[in-house]
Amino acid sequence: MRCWSRSRPSSRSRMREFTGTGVSPGVGVGRVRVMTGSVPVPPAEPFTGDRVAETARALAALEEVARELESRATAVGGEAHDVLSAQALMARDPDLAGEVTVGVSAGLSAARAVYESFGFYRELLGGSGAYISARVADLDDVRDRTVARLMAFAVPGVPETDERYVLITQDLSPADLALLDPAQCVAFVTEEGGPIGHTAILARAMGIPAIVACAGALEVPDGAYVLADGASGTLVLEPDPARVERARAAEKARAEAVGSATGPGRTKDGHPVPLLANVGGPADIEPALRNGAEGVGLFRSEYLFLDEAVPPSEEQQIAAYRAVLEAFPRVVVRVLDAGADKPLSFLPPAAVEPNPALGERGLRLLRRHPEVLKGQLKALARAAEGLPADRLRVMAPMVTDAEEARVFTRACRDVGIQQAGIMIEVPAAAVRAHDIAEEVDFFSLGTNDLAQYVFAVDRQVSSLTRLQNPWRPALLDLMAHAARAATEAGKGCGVCGEAAADPVMACVLAGLGVTSLSMSSPSLPLVRAALAAHTYAECQEAARAARAARTAGDARAAARAALPALETLGL
Amino acid sequence: MAERHVRVESLVGLHSRPAAEFVKAAAAAPMEVTIGRFAEVPVNAKSILGVLALDARQGEQLRLCAEGDGADEVLESLATLFTEPNA
Numbered sequence: 265m266r267c268w269s270r271s272r273p274s275s276r277s278r279m280r281e282f283t284g285t286g287v288s289p290g291v292g293v294g295r296v297r298v299m300t301g302s303v304p305v306p307p308a309e310p311f312t313g314d315r316v317a318e319t320a321r322a323l324a325a326l327e328e329v330a331r332e333l334e335s336r337a338t339a340v341g342g343e344a345h346d347v348l349s350a351q352a353l354m355a356r357d358p359d360l361a362g363e364v365t366v367g368v369s370a371g372l373s374a375a376r377a378v379y380e381s382f383g384f385y386r387e388l389l390g391g392s393g394a395y396i397s398a399r400v401a402d403l404d405d406v407r408d409r410t411v412a413r414l415m416a417f418a419v420p421g422v423p424e425t426d427e428r429y430v431l432i433t434q435d436l437s438p439a440d441l442a443l444l445d446p447a448q449c450v451a452f453v454t455e456e457g458g459p460i461g462h463t464a465i466l467a468r469a470m471g472i473p474a475i476v477a478c479a480g481a482l483e484v485p486d487g488a489y490v491l492a493d494g495a496s497g498t499l500v501l502e503p504d505p506a507r508v509e510r511a512r513a514a515e516k517a518r519a520e521a522v523g524s525a526t527g528p529g530r531t532k533d534g535h536p537v538p539l540l541a542n543v544g545g546p547a548d549i550e551p552a553l554r555n556g557a558e559g560v561g562l563f564r565s566e567y568l569f570l571d572e573a574v575p576p577s578e579e580q581q582i583a584a585y586r587a588v589l590e591a592f593p594r595v596v597v598r599v600l601d602a603g604a605d606k607p608l609s610f611l612p613p614a615a616v617e618p619n620p621a622l623g624e625r626g627l628r629l630l631r632r633h634p635e636v637l638k639g640q641l642k643a644l645a646r647a648a649e650g651l652p653a654d655r656l657r658v659m660a661p662m663v664t665d666a667e668e669a670r671v672f673t674r675a676c677r678d679v680g681i682q683q684a685g686i687m688i689e690v691p692a693a694a695v696r697a698h699d700i701a702e703e704v705d706f707f708s709l710g711t712n713d714l715a716q717y718v719f720a721v722d723r724q725v726s727s728l729t730r731l732q733n734p735w736r737p738a739l740l741d742l743m744a745h746a747a748r749a750a751t752e753a754g755k756g757c758g759v760c761g762e763a764a765a766d767p768v769m770a771c772v773l774a775g776l777g778v779t780s781l782s783m784s785s786p787s788l789p790l791v792r793a794a795l796a797a798h799t800y801a802e803c804q805e806a807a808r809a810a811r812a813a814r815t816a817g818d819a820r821a822a823a824r825a826a827l828p829a830l831e832t833l834g835l
Numbered sequence: 836m837a838e839r840h841v842r843v844e845s846l847v848g849l850h851s852r853p854a855a856e857f858v859k860a861a862a863a864a865p866m867e868v869t870i871g872r873f874a875e876v877p878v879n880a881k882s883i884l885g886v887l888a889l890d891a892r893q894g895e896q897l898r899l900c901a902e903g904d905g906a907d908e909v910l911e912s913l914a915t916l917f918t919e920p921n922a
Contacts, residue, residue: 350855350883358862359882388888399850399887607846616892 284453284478285733285820286497287464289518289767289790289835291511292430292451292473293503298486299433299440303408303417306375315368322364322374325413329406330355336443347402354406360385375414382407430492432481441466451492453499455481456730465762467494468786475499477730495835514834518790521833525793528558529781532829535800537774539792540596540782542760546584549591551785556792559594561708561782562760565640566600566608575610575636578643585647589655596708596758596782598687599640601661603629605723611636621722626662626689627672637675645679657683659708664690666699673703687760689713694742697749707750709778711761715739734763735816735823740776744811747777758782767794767835772823774800775807790833797829837906839899841917849891857916858883866903868913873898880913 311318330352337348354360360381367377382403390400411417431444431452444452449472457464457476467474473494475481481499484490491503493511495518500507529539540561541552545568552560568584569576589595602608603625611633617623630637641658648656660672663686676684685706688694694714697707711734716723718739721731734740743759750757758780763769765787771794773781781791795803809822824830845853861868861880870886871877877900878885891897899910 346852346855350851353855353858353883356862357882357884359879359885385884385888389884403884609844609846612846 280501282453282478282480282484282499282501284475284481284497284499286474286494287476287766288467288472288474289495289515290451290471290473291494291515292449292492293508293511294428294430294450294490296484296486296488296490297429297431298482298484299431299436303412304415306373306379306411306415308372308376310371311368311373311376315371318374319365319368322368322378322414323361325374325378325410326355326361326364328413329409332409333406339443350399351402351406354403355410373414375411378410378414379407382410430490432484434482441470444470444472446470446472451475451494453478453481453492455479465784468765469784471786477733511834514831516834517832518793518834521793521797522789525789525796526556529792529795531774531795531798531800531803533799533801535774535803537770537778537795538594538780539788539795540594540758540760540780541785541788542782543588546587548785549588552788553591555785555788557592557785557788559592559596560588561596561758561780563588563595563597564601565597566602566606569600569608569610575639578639578646581640581643582647585644589648589651593652594655594657596657596659596685596706596760597644598659598661599627599637600630601626621716626687627660627668628662630660631671638679641675641679641681645681648681653682656681657685657706659685659687659706661687661710662689662713663687663700664692665696666703669693669700669703673705685756687713688746689717691718691742694746697746698752701749701753701755704755706756706758707746708782709743709746709757709759709761711739711743711759711763714742714761718742733816734761734766734769735810735819737811737813737816737819740772740807740811740819743773743778744776744807747779750779751777756780765791767791767833768806768820768823768827768830770794771798771803771827772807772810775803775805790835793833794827794830794835797833798827802827836900836902837910839910839914841897841899841914843891843893843895843897844917846893848893848895849886849889849897853916854883854886857913858886860913860916864901864909864913866901866906866909868899868901868909870897870899872896 333348333352333355337345337352363381363384364377367380368374386400386403428448428450431449433454435454435456436452451473453475455478464476473492475492475494475497478499484501489502491500491508491511529537538558540559541557542562543552543560544564602611603613604620611629613624613629614632624632644656644658658676658681663669669686673684683705685704685708686700687708687710689710693700712723715732715734719731721728747757756779759773759778760782764773764781765783767790770781770791774795806823806826809826810819813819813822843849858881868880869877870880878889899913901909
């Protein structure tokens, strides 16, 4: 993502605009708060005051930090909750408190003793395995919070202020993001990160306008007045009132367009593109219905069983599936997708793997545990009893070739499931989609994992998320190829990755020949509006123009240029 | 001195959520509790940093020790955390 600047025609050229990737639409205007994680190292000079009081001060600061982290943990859910409660445990660690006490008795200040004690554990953990090394960042965060308190510095992390602000930061962890109050943080901009990272997904879910991968953003001084446009990905320094007015008008137009776009997904000239929801559990059903989902394009069945030590009983499964099957006219269930970043204890791989993303996961793992796959398919078939035959569609994750697809289709047919499909996440499956189309009833492009494997970038390495950009032409070509293979075989080819949630990309995907789009529910209205504003021919032209580009940035710009109505939507 | 031998069942080893749950449970015990490998110096079971630094992986055998009134019951309930591989 290149950053470019527009110099004013004045004598002094000065950076006025920065461009990144808009990942959550909306306009935020306000003073900048730069979030930096830098807390100075406390000086090592000997402490000459009251050591007992100084020890008490150190321990009180640790306890305050622990309490703060705990209260934030209870306010959030999911992964962020686990991270924050583990950090609270670190702040309350009795051995750490012992180290700090010894440090102060030896003549260190509270801040220095805390700093050195954390340093001791940092050494200890840093030399361990990969998992723990990742915890070192969490440990540093606890250290910085405590030292900042003791030295009366601003606590690093999300600003605590009563004013509305635009947050600018290097990157934002889920833990930090979970703490943002949308009423105060009117937008955030990160210099790193990518469009399919946790940050982008959570920002959309929280409805905070956001720009990621915005090179140079950290040069904006704290307190500067800026406009951040999460639709276009533009950050404007010291915008004039006319500029703010324009952005606000565009946002209003978008809100109106979104409000008026209802009903099934289709282009302006009536080419249907069903809009479906990604669902992880019963709690997601209501928002999907509220946002007009025409069905479920991805039911992540493993989320029901993440904390189970044994495979769930058939009755448990049937109840969970039935709830979703009764709520929507079409439901695509992905069979258990375990392994890599989603280990399930009752589905262990054969051995400890150095590269789980390239190991036994998805269908590969289910072939090691055929009884689990069979049990799940049976439960699905039973849950669909008495419902229309095309209501239930089942797909397998991580399929590599036609032979694997055939095995899966046969397993579905054996229990009476009519519609069997596969996820296309492995590049080989996309390349040979013609072979696979003969073995299955439908495809679903899993863009997040497909990008991971095409670009050889581990999804979990946040420093490389820029390489995971779904606009990169190599990925567009592969998706086009798979969609064409499906069309030629008379089969459907949907998309169920985060890429589908980008309204511009959604038009391109429709143009590539994708037949349905599935995304997290909050993204549905804007995608519906973007499709409804363009003809099918315009979508095809946008797809062609994007594929003709050589970089992700150029591909997106070319697609936008071919989609004239984006302007009226404020996109 | 009461003692229990446990096997780490969790896929992620004694890390992440299993480690946090173990430490929280140990912290509630009214006595000292240690955990470690058989031939090594054990760590304080109430210290998340010590437990993480053990870096115990799935399948490893560990020894829990506690002393005092009710030590047996404490270790019994801590050991049950290991029998559930809640990865």
